[in-house]
Amino acid sequence: MEGELAHIGAGIAGLGTGIAALGVGNVAGNFLAGALRNPSAAGGQTATLFIGIAFAEALGIFSFLVALLLMFAV
Amino acid sequence: MADEAHSGGGLEFHPLDQFEVKALFGDGPIHWYTLTNVTAWMALAVICIVLLLVVGTRKRAVVPGRTQSVAEMAYGFVYTMVEDVTGKDAVKYFPYIFTLFIFILFSNFLGLLPMSFTTTSHIAVTAVLALGVFLFITILGFVKNGPAFLKLFWVSSAPLALRPVLAIIEIVSYFVRPVSHSIRLAGNVMAGHAVLKVFAGFAQVGFLIAPFAILGVVAIYGLEVLVAFIQAYVFTILTCVYLKDALHPSH
Amino acid sequence: MADPVVEHGAEAGGAAMPQLNPDYFSNQIFWLLVTLVVIYFILSRVALPRIASVLAERQGTITNDIAAAEELKQRAQEAEAAYEKALSDARAEAAKIVDDTKAEIQTQLDVELQKADAEIAAKTAESEAAIAEIQAGAADAVKTVAKEAAKEIVAAMGGTADARTVTAAVTARMKG
Numbered sequence: 220m221e222g223e224l225a226h227i228g229a230g231i232a233g234l235g236t237g238i239a240a241l242g243v244g245n246v247a248g249n250f251l252a253g254a255l256r257n258p259s260a261a262g263g264q265t266a267t268l269f270i271g272i273a274f275a276e277a278l279g280i281f282s283f284l285v286a287l288l289l290m291f292a293v
Numbered sequence: 294m295a296d297e298a299h300s301g302g303g304l305e306f307h308p309l310d311q312f313e314v315k316a317l318f319g320d321g322p323i324h325w326y327t328l329t330n331v332t333a334w335m336a337l338a339v340i341c342i343v344l345l346l347v348v349g350t351r352k353r354a355v356v357p358g359r360t361q362s363v364a365e366m367a368y369g370f371v372y373t374m375v376e377d378v379t380g381k382d383a384v385k386y387f388p389y390i391f392t393l394f395i396f397i398l399f400s401n402f403l404g405l406l407p408m409s410f411t412t413t414s415h416i417a418v419t420a421v422l423a424l425g426v427f428l429f430i431t432i433l434g435f436v437k438n439g440p441a442f443l444k445l446f447w448v449s450s451a452p453l454a455l456r457p458v459l460a461i462i463e464i465v466s467y468f469v470r471p472v473s474h475s476i477r478l479a480g481n482v483m484a485g486h487a488v489l490k491v492f493a494g495f496a497q498v499g500f501l502i503a504p505f506a507i508l509g510v511v512a513i514y515g516l517e518v519l520v521a522f523i524q525a526y527v528f529t530i531l532t533c534v535y536l537k538d539a540l541h542p543s544h
Numbered sequence: 545m546a547d548p549v550v551e552h553g554a555e556a557g558g559a560a561m562p563q564l565n566p567d568y569f570s571n572q573i574f575w576l577l578v579t580l581v582v583i584y585f586i587l588s589r590v591a592l593p594r595i596a597s598v599l600a601e602r603q604g605t606i607t608n609d610i611a612a613a614e615e616l617k618q619r620a621q622e623a624e625a626a627y628e629k630a631l632s633d634a635r636a637e638a639a640k641i642v643d644d645t646k647a648e649i650q651t652q653l654d655v656e657l658q659k660a661d662a663e664i665a666a667k668t669a670e671s672e673a674a675i676a677e678i679q680a681g682a683a684d685a686v687k688t689v690a691k692e693a694a695k696e697i698v699a700a701m702g703g704t705a706d707a708r709t710v711t712a713a714v715t716a717r718m719k720g
Contacts, residue, residue: 266378266530273527277473280480291309291561312562314571325570335579342583346591353598355605361598368595388588396583416563417572425580483563 229289232282239279246271308490312414312483330410331418338399338412346395367395371529378533383540389429390536393422394529401482401521405514413524414483416475423475426532434539445542474531481524485517683718690714 250268254261317328345367349360357365371391375383397413404411412418434442446463448456492513495506562568694710 266374269523269527270530270534273477273531274473276481277477280477280484281473283480283484284476287561288564292564309561314562314565314568323567323571325574327571329571329575331568331572332575335575339579339582339586343586346595347586350591350594350598353594353601355598355602357598364591365595365599368592368599388584388592391592392580392584392587395587396580412572412576414563415568415572417569418576421573421576422580479563 225289229286232286232289235282235285236279239276239282242275242279243272246275306491306494308487308494311410311486311490314415331412331415334400334403334410334412338396338403341399341403342395367398374530375533378530379537379540383533383536386536390529390532393426393532394525397422397478397528398522398525401525402518404482404486405517405521411482411486414479414486416479419475419479420471422478422528423471426474426535427471430535430539433536434542437540438542442539442542445538470535474528478524478528481520485513485520489513489517687714687718690718 246268250261250264250271254264314323315330316323317330317333321327323329345360346364349358349364352358352361354361368391371394372384372387375387375390379386400411400413403409404413434445438444446460446467448459448463451459489510492506492509495509496503498506691707691710691714694714695707698704698710
């Protein structure tokens, strides 16, 4: 029973990865919108873009990790 | 999933078997000195790095050949990154940062070979990398700035009443850095490889599903090639960002 | 592919994820540190200085080439400037010659014109003098004739004409 609950929890935690995807899409989309308005400034900001994506994605990876822990370690 | 492995019939997914650490010779227990597949793939990464950066540039041609231009491109890529993100005074830490970048890059790409073992998918490995960066930057910050390094947590541009709260947040986020730094890399690589294995597992369902499964594997593989590079890039650029904090804590 | 270690871990209900198996940690950490140290030394001793020197050498070559090209360009510009100068000098010279010649011709022309004018003036004056003389002569003759005639007419009519009166009258008439 406990194992089943853990699997359900893993599923719920897995949702977090999808929600993090929203964040990543938000970052990338806003970057593109800004880049199209001012293309000359876009080139210098790709590093910032990747840093933002990395931070947004890290939290999704955390929930993925929680899911994995629930599946295999609990 | 572990239960399914015992049931025999039906789908058999073993997406995590690829991460198993195995002794190269014999089945004995794994001690810290045992030659394992970790050793083998890390050694392979070292060989590839030597081939690219040492053997590839041995001619020292002014007009570079193919391998040499790739080596120079990698050098220039990381060098500009360090210079742009961290500043000119960080150039003396460039070999350390380049070591991290080239090791992660080659581990990720070698891990994409079929039947290979991905060293960077292990949290133990990335945690050592991230903790190394964390300790290096903390020690460097205190050596360079003395107690003034603590100003990093005291946001002097914020209203005075908010500063203690912000200081707590800053300290927490400072100590979360190595965690997110290591888990981001390991998690991305592990997730990608596990998904590849799961898609490959679908191929055993039947002839109708198999082509789609293989198509999915190809698509995910392409994504993973991209991720392999981007994660190396992100790890490096975050190291540069953290290093900037250590060198110039008062922004 | 099922490994005995996995089976064992799964049966124990514990970590089936190889990443979380603490038995593996020391091995991985040891070999990772070895790898990193090896890479660091290879890079910092051999590879990076070599690439840096190659890049610096190339940069130097490019800079030299650019400098040489710059010099050549400057020389070409100098040559062009010299050519332009020679051309403009020649133009100025030609213009000067043209001007000189023009001025000389003008002077000569002026002299000739003046001479001609003078001659014409002289001739005109001479002719005018002659005409005036002729006119004066004619007027005198007319006066003389008129006096004579007037004296004769007066005599013929029986009066004696005072010469002075006649002369005055004739002169007055001729003026009128």
